[in-house]
Amino acid sequence: MANTVISRTANCQFKRSRSIPNRAALWLVACFLLQFGCQALAQTAVPAQPTDQNEFLRLEVKPVSGGGELITIQAKVEDGRDSAPLWIPMVSVLRDTLGDSNPDNDRLRYLWALSYTRPTFWRRLTGAVPFLYTHAVKNPKPAKNPPPLIDLATVDQGVWEKLAWSALQAILLDPYGTPVRASTRAYRQNITDYRQSQIIQALSLLSLYQESGQPRAFTGGELKEIQARLLLTDKTFGGLVNQRKLPRFYEKENTKARDERGHNWELLRQQAEANNLIFEPLLMPDGSATHALLWIDKAELQSGAAARFDGRFLNFSNPWTDHRLQTWRGYSERRFFDTDQRPANPETPGATEVELIPLALYGLDNPKIPALLVDFRDGGNPRRREMSRRVLQDVTRNVLALSQFGDLPYFMGRSTLNFVTGKRGMDFNQPSRLKTYAQLKLLLSLNASLEPELRSGIRDRAGLVSLNPLESGDEAERRLAQDQYTALLNYAANPDGLPARVARDRRTEMVKLEHGQPARFMFRLANVLSLGRYTHSEKETADLNERLDVARQMAFHTNFLQEVAHSGLHPGKRPFSLAASPRLDVVWDLSEIRSSLRFLAEHGEAAGSKAATATAQIFSRTGDDDVRRDCLATLSQINNKKARTELTRIAQQPNLAQSWRDLTSLYLGGRRSTDPTLSSGTVSTPGQPDQH
Amino acid sequence: MLYATLVCSPARLITASSIFSKTFLFALAIGIVFLSSPSLLDAQTTRLVVLKIDGLPNDTVEKFVQERDPQTGKSQLPWIDHIFYQGGTRLANFYVRGVSLSGPSWSMLDTGQHLQIKGNVEFDRYTLHVYDYLNLIPFFLKGASGGQVDMVGVQVLDSLGIPLLLDAWPQPERYSGFSIYQRGPRYLTFSNALQNRFKRPPRELFDEWTMGLELRSLISDELIKELILKLQDPQIHYLDLVLQDFDHLAHSNADRASQLRVLKELDAVIGQVWTAIQNTPEAPETALVMVSDHGINSTEKIYSQGFNLVKLLGSAAGGGHHVTTKRRLLLDYAIKGLNPFYYFITTNTPDSYYLKGQSDEYPTALLDFDGNERAAIHLRDSDLNLLQLLLLRLREKYIAEPVRRALTQAFFDTLGRRRHEWASNAEVMKVELGALHRVIEKQSELWKARPRKFTAAELRLGRDDDLNRIGARLKQWQAQERDYNEYLRSVNSLLALKPVGFDPAKLRIGDVIPRQAMGENNTVYQLQNYVVGFTAKGPLLDERGELDLERSLLRVNYFSLLQNITVRNNVQREVSHRPVDFVATTVPVEALRGYFRDLDEAEKDAVWIYGGPNQQALIFARRDAAGQLSFLYHPVRELVQAADGSIHLEATSWQSGLPLKVFEDPDLAIPAGDKEQWLSQWHTDVEWLRALHHTRYSNGLVGVYEVLGHQQALNQIAETMSDEQLLRRLARRVRRLTDTDLVVVANDHWNFDARGFNPGGNHGSFLRVSTHSTWMLAGGSHTGIQRGAVIAEPYDSLSFVPTMLALTGKLGHDMSLSSEIKEKGFGPFPGRIVKELISR
Numbered sequence A: 001m002a003n004t005v006i007s008r009t010a011n012c013q014f015k016r017s018r019s020i021p022n023r024a025a026l027w028l029v030a031c032f033l034l035q036f037g038c039q040a041l042a043q044t045a046v047p048a049q050p051t052d053q054n055e056f057l058r059l060e061v062k063p064v065s066g067g068g069e070l071i072t073i074q075a076k077v078e079d080g081r082d083s084a085p086l087w088i089p090m091v092s093v094l095r096d097t098l099g100d101s102n103p104d105n106d107r108l109r110y111l112w113a114l115s116y117t118r119p120t121f122w123r124r125l126t127g128a129v130p131f132l133y134t135h136a137v138k139n140p141k142p143a144k145n146p147p148p149l150i151d152l153a154t155v156d157q158g159v160w161e162k163l164a165w166s167a168l169q170a171i172l173l174d175p176y177g178t179p180v181r182a183s184t185r186a187y188r189q190n191i192t193d194y195r196q197s198q199i200i201q202a203l204s205l206l207s208l209y210q211e212s213g214q215p216r217a218f219t220g221g222e223l224k225e226i227q228a229r230l231l232l233t234d235k236t237f238g239g240l241v242n243q244r245k246l247p248r249f250y251e252k253e254n255t256k257a258r259d260e261r262g263h264n265w266e267l268l269r270q271q272a273e274a275n276n277l278i279f280e281p282l283l284m285p286d287g288s289a290t291h292a293l294l295w296i297d298k299a300e301l302q303s304g305a306a307a308r309f310d311g312r313f314l315n316f317s318n319p320w321t322d323h324r325l326q327t328w329r330g331y332s333e334r335r336f337f338d339t340d341q342r343p344a345n346p347e348t349p350g351a352t353e354v355e356l357i358p359l360a361l362y363g364l365d366n367p368k369i370p371a372l373l374v375d376f377r378d379g380g381n382p383r384r385r386e387m388s389r390r391v392l393q394d395v396t397r398n399v400l401a402l403s404q405f406g407d408l409p410y411f412m413g414r415s416t417l418n419f420v421t422g423k424r425g426m427d428f429n430q431p432s433r434l435k436t437y438a439q440l441k442l443l444l445s446l447n448a449s450l451e452p453e454l455r456s457g458i459r460d461r462a463g464l465v466s467l468n469p470l471e472s473g474d475e476a477e478r479r480l481a482q483d484q485y486t487a488l489l490n491y492a493a494n495p496d497g498l499p500a501r502v503a504r505d506r507r508t509e510m511v512k513l514e515h516g517q518p519a520r521f522m523f524r525l526a527n528v529l530s531l532g533r534y535t536h537s538e539k540e541t542a543d544l545n546e547r548l549d550v551a552r553q554m555a556f557h558t559n560f561l562q563e564v565a566h567s568g569l570h571p572g573k574r575p576f577s578l579a580a581s582p583r584l585d586v587v588w589d590l591s592e593i594r595s596s597l598r599f600l601a602e603h604g605e606a607a608g609s610k611a612a613t614a615t616a617q618i619f620s621r622t623g624d625d626d627v628r629r630d631c632l633a634t635l636s637q638i639n640n641k642k643a644r645t646e647l648t649r650i651a652q653q654p655n656l657a658q659s660w661r662d663l664t665s666l667y668l669g670g671r672r673s674t675d676p677t678l679s680s681g682t683v684s685t686p687g688q689p690d691q692h
Numbered sequence B: 001m002l003y004a005t006l007v008c009s010p011a012r013l014i015t016a017s018s019i020f021s022k023t024f025l026f027a028l029a030i031g032i033v034f035l036s037s038p039s040l041l042d043a044q045t046t047r048l049v050v051l052k053i054d055g056l057p058n059d060t061v062e063k064f065v066q067e068r069d070p071q072t073g074k075s076q077l078p079w080i081d082h083i084f085y086q087g088g089t090r091l092a093n094f095y096v097r098g099v100s101l102s103g104p105s106w107s108m109l110d111t112g113q114h115l116q117i118k119g120n121v122e123f124d125r126y127t128l129h130v131y132d133y134l135n136l137i138p139f140f141l142k143g144a145s146g147g148q149v150d151m152v153g154v155q156v157l158d159s160l161g162i163p164l165l166l167d168a169w170p171q172p173e174r175y176s177g178f179s180i181y182q183r184g185p186r187y188l189t190f191s192n193a194l195q196n197r198f199k200r201p202p203r204e205l206f207d208e209w210t211m212g213l214e215l216r217s218l219i220s221d222e223l224i225k226e227l228i229l230k231l232q233d234p235q236i237h238y239l240d241l242v243l244q245d246f247d248h249l250a251h252s253n254a255d256r257a258s259q260l261r262v263l264k265e266l267d268a269v270i271g272q273v274w275t276a277i278q279n280t281p282e283a284p285e286t287a288l289v290m291v292s293d294h295g296i297n298s299t300e301k302i303y304s305q306g307f308n309l310v311k312l313l314g315s316a317a318g319g320g321h322h323v324t325t326k327r328r329l330l331l332d333y334a335i336k337g338l339n340p341f342y343y344f345i346t347t348n349t350p351d352s353y354y355l356k357g358q359s360d361e362y363p364t365a366l367l368d369f370d371g372n373e374r375a376a377i378h379l380r381d382s383d384l385n386l387l388q389l390l391l392l393r394l395r396e397k398y399i400a401e402p403v404r405r406a407l408t409q410a411f412f413d414t415l416g417r418r419r420h421e422w423a424s425n426a427e428v429m430k431v432e433l434g435a436l437h438r439v440i441e442k443q444s445e446l447w448k449a450r451p452r453k454f455t456a457a458e459l460r461l462g463r464d465d466d467l468n469r470i471g472a473r474l475k476q477w478q479a480q481e482r483d484y485n486e487y488l489r490s491v492n493s494l495l496a497l498k499p500v501g502f503d504p505a506k507l508r509i510g511d512v513i514p515r516q517a518m519g520e521n522n523t524v525y526q527l528q529n530y531v532v533g534f535t536a537k538g539p540l541l542d543e544r545g546e547l548d549l550e551r552s553l554l555r556v557n558y559f560s561l562l563q564n565i566t567v568r569n570n571v572q573r574e575v576s577h578r579p580v581d582f583v584a585t586t587v588p589v590e591a592l593r594g595y596f597r598d599l600d601e602a603e604k605d606a607v608w609i610y611g612g613p614n615q616q617a618l619i620f621a622r623r624d625a626a627g628q629l630s631f632l633y634h635p636v637r638e639l640v641q642a643a644d645g646s647i648h649l650e651a652t653s654w655q656s657g658l659p660l661k662v663f664e665d666p667d668l669a670i671p672a673g674d675k676e677q678w679l680s681q682w683h684t685d686v687e688w689l690r691a692l693h694h695t696r697y698s699n700g701l702v703g704v705y706e707v708l709g710h711q712q713a714l715n716q717i718a719e720t721m722s723d724e725q726l727l728r729r730l731a732r733r734v735r736r737l738t739d740t741d742l743v744v745v746a747n748d749h750w751n752f753d754a755r756g757f758n759p760g761g762n763h764g765s766f767l768r769v770s771t772h773s774t775w776m777l778a779g780g781s782h783t784g785i786q787r788g789a790v791i792a793e794p795y796d797s798l799s800f801v802p803t804m805l806a807l808t809g810k811l812g813h814d815m816s817l818s819s820e821i822k823e824k825g826f827g828p829f830p831g832r833i834v835k836e837l838i839s840r
Helices: A022-038 A121-127 A155-176 A178-212 A220-232 A243-274 A298-303 A380-399 A408-424 A434-446 A452-465 A474-493 A498-509 A517-529 A544-566 A590-602 A609-620 A625-637 A641-651 A658-668 B002-007 B010-014 B020-036 B058-066 B078-086 B102-111 B136-144 B152-159 B188-198 B202-211 B218-231 B245-252 B256-278 B309-314 B382-394 B401-448 B456-460 B463-496 B524-528 B558-563 B675-679 B685-692 B700-708 B723-736 B797-807 B819-823
Strands: A004-006 A057-064 A068-077 A086-096 A107-113 A278-283 A289-297 A333-337 A352-363 A371-375 B047-053 B088-091 B121-123 B130-132 B174-176 B238-243 B286-292 B323-325 B345-347 B365-368 B374-379 B530-534 B553-556 B580-588 B605-610 B616-623 B629-641 B647-651 B742-746 B775-779 B789-791
Touching: A057 A086, A057 A178, A057 A474, A057 A498, A068 A178, A068 A434, A068 A474, A068 A498, A086 A178, A086 A474, A086 A498, A107 A178, A107 A220, A121 A178, A155 A178, A155 A517, A178 A220, A178 A380, A178 A434, A220 A243, A243 A278, A243 A289, A243 A544, A243 B202, A243 B245, A243 B256, A278 A352, A289 A298, A289 A434, A298 A352, A352 A434, A352 A452, A371 A380, A371 A434, A371 A452, A380 A452, A434 A452, A434 A474, A474 A498, A498 A544, A544 A590, A544 A609, A590 A609, A590 A625, A609 A625, A609 A641, A625 A641, A625 A658, A641 A658, B047 B256, B047 B797, B058 B078, B058 B256, B078 B088, B078 B256, B078 B286, B078 B775, B102 B152, B102 B797, B121 B365, B130 B152, B152 B463, B152 B723, B174 B218, B188 B218, B218 B238, B218 B256, B238 B256, B245 B256, B256 B286, B286 B797, B309 B323, B309 B365, B309 B374, B382 B401, B382 B524, B382 B530, B401 B463, B401 B723, B456 B463, B524 B530, B524 B558, B524 B580, B524 B629, B558 B580, B558 B742, B580 B700, B605 B700, B616 B700, B629 B685, B629 B700, B685 B700, B700 B742
Parallel strands: B047 B238, B047 B286, B088 B789, B174 B238, B323 B365
Antiparallel strands: A004 A057, A057 A068, A068 A086, A086 A107, A278 A289, A289 A352, A333 A352, A352 A371, B088 B775, B121 B130, B286 B775, B323 B345, B365 B374, B374 B742, B530 B553, B580 B605, B580 B742, B605 B616, B616 B629, B629 B647
16 A cells, blocks of 8 residues: 655645546546555655655545545644654545545545544543543553544534433433532543544644645635534534535634634733733744743843733733742743844844743633733643633532523523623633643644744643643654554554445445435434444445445535525525525536536436425526526426426416426426427527516 | 606606607706706716725725636626626726725715714814714614714714715615614614524524524624615615625734635625616616725734824823723723713823823823724813913912912913913804804704604605704704803803912812813924923922923923834834824914915915924915815925924925825826926825825825815804804814814824724725725616726715716716705715716
């Protein structure tokens, strides 16, 4: 087995799009095969290749037998020492291709954060100890078959499992008293947080990858879908959200995150300015500032030129009156600033040298206020703030068994506290800084500009913020990622490993083609009641791949046509009036629409009611005769009641040109679209085939 | 004849049974219409749909329209491309005239007149009354009880007799969305919005609930729906809709993805509106117009940095002012900030030199930071500071007699120096308030006798609003009368003080030093020598035993103070460490005549732009008989005003680095020849616009005068003036009382927003990126609007209303008004009609 490294130097783009011409696809396949044949299998972390110096992420694509590919994003990790940077595998995604080159029937399946593993028994045990907010067991063990973080194709399953667990907790475990309640809830919380922390790291990496301009192994839509699915994991019913809504959800969350980042950047800069401190944004390799450091000028400190100190939002003690800083023996840096106060080289004319002492480090991707992650004078400060919400929650819910839904005074008190601390931006009882901490770990790995001593100082102190006994340190996670990647590759290479799992998943996918709603409901129920242990699968058949191919393509084209049918309207909203439904011709490439309609027509028996509805909507929203004709032909081929209803509705539209109504009536009368008399000629009055 | 037919509804004319027998009447009708409306040649557009997009920069739209969407192969903004680029006309060089800020800019776009409203918030110097133009919440809440019928901005414009564009159509013929210049509140929109939001398939509601409810778009979605429904009503001839999403987002997010997302949503709305128009019988005569009030200075990967002027003015170096603003600092982090009625916030400073703890009674600075790239500052009349300082010192028990004498003398000297000006202003105002009182009495009678019930027809005509408007105006006038009289009472008490029998200990400071008032505007001398307190040594006497004002008083020069601000953290390469670009104010032309020739016809005030001691300029204006404005720019240095009002300066030659950076700009477009000579001459506003619009500051030279210039004198009152005239005069005076002392303009990527943070981008300055706005039109076949046309000629906001009126046949190409709009109070328009957009 060979691997394929896609990098800038390889000049090989895996751009997945419906519009890729076949020739280009063939070229890509050829390129892939060439790489496949030429390069040796890398079973461990790939050492740095002689690549672009600015490159910080790269892709590795490995075929999986049975029709799939494992796409891995590797990051160039800097440890700040003299040694060369390492390429560490961070995230892998399995794409089930059904063994062909048609992107329309591909399906994204598993996503692995390679530093995520199943906790060992001892780790689980520490996770179940209430109020244990520290790492008790140092080194995690790599799993033989690394557990995926999420199965992108069956995200709804997670919702039901979560609900089942909650019910189990409330009905069976909570009544056993405080010790059982506290420990089981603590365990579940830690498990959830651990997974969430890994999800955030994966998200950060995918976001960096998206911004990096690296060769694409995912289409823009796929990337949005993956990220949206990951973002929705922290919402109870997130797995049930309609796939069509995902891009918009991702875009809105992205906007919100950037808004928060910008606000925090500016808030911190202004607070630094007001308190005469030095503000230094820390950049991810793509140039985005996700964290910031605050420094103090040692000379000013010693000269006693203390400014008034306003600690609001900074959340550390007054440095101007802190005697420890007067005799500071910790880390400091000498830097130069030019006359415009820009960081400068020593050779810059007029540059002045300043010795700076670091005070604090903040995460900027945080709601409302910058999240204090490191206080260089008081390591426990961020930790105490982080603990405040968790302790409140653990005491009230796990020990006192108070619930916001069942205890009105508690509900009122808690809501007031949440409102006041939230509105005022007090760093107490705030949402967890899990996200910024996870990002910081990534930043420390990828940012080469930090001095090694400072980097390790930050790493050590920031680790204190993590309250989860299941979490591991940076070094351990890095080793784990390398080991687990090796394990994953072995798993992928083993016919009884990943390929077998993919085959089983396909058989599971067949359930909806074989069974009706009631049977599927029962299978789902069995799955939920067994807490996910039982999943029904169909038997392997010779035509399984063929049937799946049609089903997946049908889903793809139906989704596309639904997107077309709803486009041009205010996103996320339905048309409230036909008069205000803009014509699709302005917005879409009609040949793409026709291509999808033709697929639906060719496989009409497999099309569902959604496809029929979308087709009818497209008919009403286009002025193009060919597309309209295709719509009617498609509706005539779709073998369900909905399609017939739509055809009837069209035939009865009084303001539709007579020729279109006649044609529709012919279809309703049993004529097939394959009838040559129906497939040519102009059926509308020239120029105005619209309803009016 | 063809045009007349179109105006008179072709359908009805064609279906007339006996056309021949009515020929005479028809011809007569045409004749009458021609005579009464000189603009008939343009009367091809019978319906106008205006989409008012807040803060939509032309360049951003252009960029995304030209870019292809990889998913569809079409433009990223397919509807804008289809409607306006391919099927309509767009102005490639359309600029905000004046300040690139919503309040002022929409006022000009809605009236076609020179700026009367110069900020999103304005303060009355005598009473500290706040004009909060952007706050819709009090408007709707007060409107529910009939206490307010129109938005504050509309009330102000009404008081000046300036109608809005929508006033050109009777109420039953127009539909207007929610805007900052809204006439009449409408509540049905709210209830419908709520109902419609939840009138959706359960699955969609579930998804939205899971992903986060989109409540922000609740009202705007409903307004879009209302507009589309109103398009079905043939009686409606004017419709407008304000959409603010892009401006709102761009203040927070500069990233491409977020901005494109919002623009795509806007594009979809435009597509819906256009489609709805096309599905109406009026489509051939309907024009769709998209216009914006300003651009926005938003650059990806650069954060716009804020500088807090409230803190500066409150600091000891800044004068130790208690500073009043319209919004709380860091509003999003304040629980009190939830109160929407709180629009008078005074930030108490511990550094005040003599007013510690008296921020409620004596704020000494008013700051409008809303506008972000520009701030406007009022400072209390420096002589009021001095008088209060002297009074406070004189009230001390233990004070040496010579010092007491010197302080008393200084007090009356100061009072004497200002007595004439203050007394004459008080006298003139008293006359105007007398007229106001009489009008209030009449209005009260009218209000008492008002009908309480209305027929459906009357309601449709808006009679209830008209009546409530009387009540609202009455309340407004009563408040004005009370507040101004209170101010005048204090001023008169102060002026009544005489050295004989003067006993400061018996005086109550509040009786003679007006509370919550700024008094008159400061002169340049005062702003350069602003009195903020006594020095630590206290009052010092000179050898003559008089108070040595130079040595005794702490003074601040606000020009150098503001210009010299630097910050310590300079972390973005593209952003300077100096937040302030320049400071501007006005100087009397009278004091400058000795330095410059050719000022005979110049307006009373010139604008002085201070960019540093050696980077200064004076902008003079004059008006020809037709009302056309011309401007003259003179580079100067070291301008100083003496206490007696005389001005000392050094005229310099044109060079690089002067305010507005005209000379060195490679995009300056002037006729070939001597650049310096051309620049040193008078040119009309249009000539300047043509020369400058591509430069870094676009039409800043014209704009800065629009914001600061005074164009009318108000000191004289003729004996024969009627109450109505006096009232109009009072209205103009009240406007003048909102004139600020200083306008501070931010450097590129800086802003003064202290209410929160606007890292995404800002506007308000004269930079081209902030003033270059959007104006596009498209219409049915009868409107005559060109297809696929780009107009390169630069135009500014003054052109919008006349062009819209000309397009709808209400204004002639020769700028003559139809009788219809003349009756409605429309006056001559100073702007040009964009004639190129009509194909001939």
